[in-house]
Amino acid sequence: MTRSDKSELSKTAAGKVVVSVDAMGGDAGPGPVVAGMAIAAKYNPDLRFTVSGDEEELARLISRRVNLADRCEIRHAEGVVTMDEKPSHVMRHGKGTSMWSAIEAVRDGDASVCVSLGNTGALMALSMVRLRKLAGVNRPAIACLWPSRNPGGFNVMLDAGADIRADSEDLLQYALMGVSYARIGLGLNRPRVGLLNVGTEEHKGRAELKIAHDSIAEAARIAEFEFVGYVEGGDMPSDRVDVIVTDGFTGNVALKTGEGTATLIREFLRAAFAYSPLSRFAALLAYTSLRRLSKRIDPRRVNGGVFLGLNGSVVKSHGSADATGVAAALKLASELGRANLPERLAARLASLDAAGHSPLKIEQRYGTQA
């Protein structure tokens, strides 16, 4: 590109956002990652990247894309965190990996958000150690988008699996984090929060849920959100709630169950339309409708779990994500980076604290539980 092109680019610097990409962690290596970057770059002219991984391979892949070379800064990293490495091992020996390097770019302020396709546990562990938890946050959480009947098409669910435990205080913090995320990610002014339980009747469920129910209701009165009370698994895609709060064990099982169900139905759908010559002809006629449906229920389109509660945003994409999936994660990352999610979340926690309704104080009032 010429110098005049470059000066043209720098004019838009005000709106630009830099995403730090761990290019090596996915199941299929850096190929789909760079392809996804090219798609995202096409639709987001203000998007820039720092890309961590094998310099030689990345330079080769990026040079093939006309719209990428000028937007990427490659950061060489020798190592790759594998999918089966234990988080504790990666925390001790992860320096020099592409994942570490990608998080470091956010820590150093060179990028505002990090995207990785790698090992979720390791990514969370490294993010915790290098970015640190936001002041006042006990357990960070992973938030994911869930296809729903709401006008925007999605709900937020958290925790999708950052931690297998959550006490009532954690659940309250998840509610607050989810509200901040829904304001940015879903553009909602006054998100409606629900607490996941096995029944909507108040006498059901675990003890920590009852305490969390009361403290979230109390927080809702002073923060800008609504609390709809308990919701059930069937409400995941409901239009009566925007943010669904649960512990990371239940949330992870629910997320994977939902994805597994959608995948099964996609297979059934394909089989149904391949059944007879007539149904194959019908599929041809309904091509546009079927493609629209297929897109709506395609897990790749909702790719990207967001780590909340850290000094910096981190987006975890599926390890098996293809270019479409990576592009979706990068789009989400750029929105979060532009809105500066951690700063907003910190302000929300601080305002509750100033009003005497910090999670800690609510917790003290109700006593401690396991």
Place this chain on the structure above:
Amino acid sequence: MTRSDKSELSKTAAGKVVVSVDAMGGDAGPGPVVAGMAIAAKYNPDLRFTVSGDEEELARLISRRVNLADRCEIRHAEGVVTMDEKPSHVMRHGKGTSMWSAIEAVRDGDASVCVSLGNTGALMALSMVRLRKLAGVNRPAIACLWPSRNPGGFNVMLDAGADIRADSEDLLQYALMGVSYARIGLGLNRPRVGLLNVGTEEHKGRAELKIAHDSIAEAARIAEFEFVGYVEGGDMPSDRVDVIVTDGFTGNVALKTGEGTATLIREFLRAAFAYSPLSRFAALLAYTSLRRLSKRIDPRRVNGGVFLGLNGSVVKSHGSADATGVAAALKLASELGRANLPERLAARLASLDAAGHSPLKIEQRYGTQA
């Protein structure tokens, strides 16, 4: 009916099975229940019913069906357990309700299995009190069928919500109960059991899951089943497992999440085919294929959670089940009644006990946990 009809009926007594039906507990009253009985009776010539509820209304509904009058014994019950009644209240004051009467028919040996559309918590509580737990069973569980890629089309998941807690010993018992159920309900000789967790790596998950993992693996060596280890939410419809074991909180959320996802996709599918004149024409051409698909993903077709671990079988049908749903639950009930599930399960528990591998003994070896 005439005396000669009666003697004609008694000739088939050897293969007959009597199902006790709580006709009043569903959302829409006894109408869909009796309609479902008529469908089930049509396909199962050996099926008989004891029907509990308002005698006058039931007599009127049953007399309208040509194939029902000779097969039903009506048991009058004034009261109805409502959907929002607390189980503890129903246990104290439930006598005289149709639910109580329906369970009593099994307790008295007049029927071999009970079907109700009513309040799940109340049905479980009454079943526990009136039928009692099988010797050696700690917590009864609710097992449900899950659409899957297996040749038979279904997996079994338990506990779907009988109890919100389960320790490692309970999870082992669920595995054994699930195996007995899969042998009858799915006709499998050597069911494969998986333990639901948030990751398949052995270092993940809660402490009680690790202990349950080892004790189920040990039980598998002497009982006739395979243990495939940990499975994830995405494995619910998998063909690498037949029985999925989890606690009732997680299982209930997973079940309702799966149903909610399927319902959402059915709505999307309908909308996609109503979108344009061309897609409406295509839907017409693909009518048979779409109906087949719709059937496969219709939650009503998999209607019926089965209570396991009691001295008698109880099938819980959805409160909103229509005639099709009720018929599916009755079909399942007749299969369980014919096979005498509780007797088989008791034999399985006793044989493990005799081999020195009772859940209790395994538990003692590993120590007690919360």
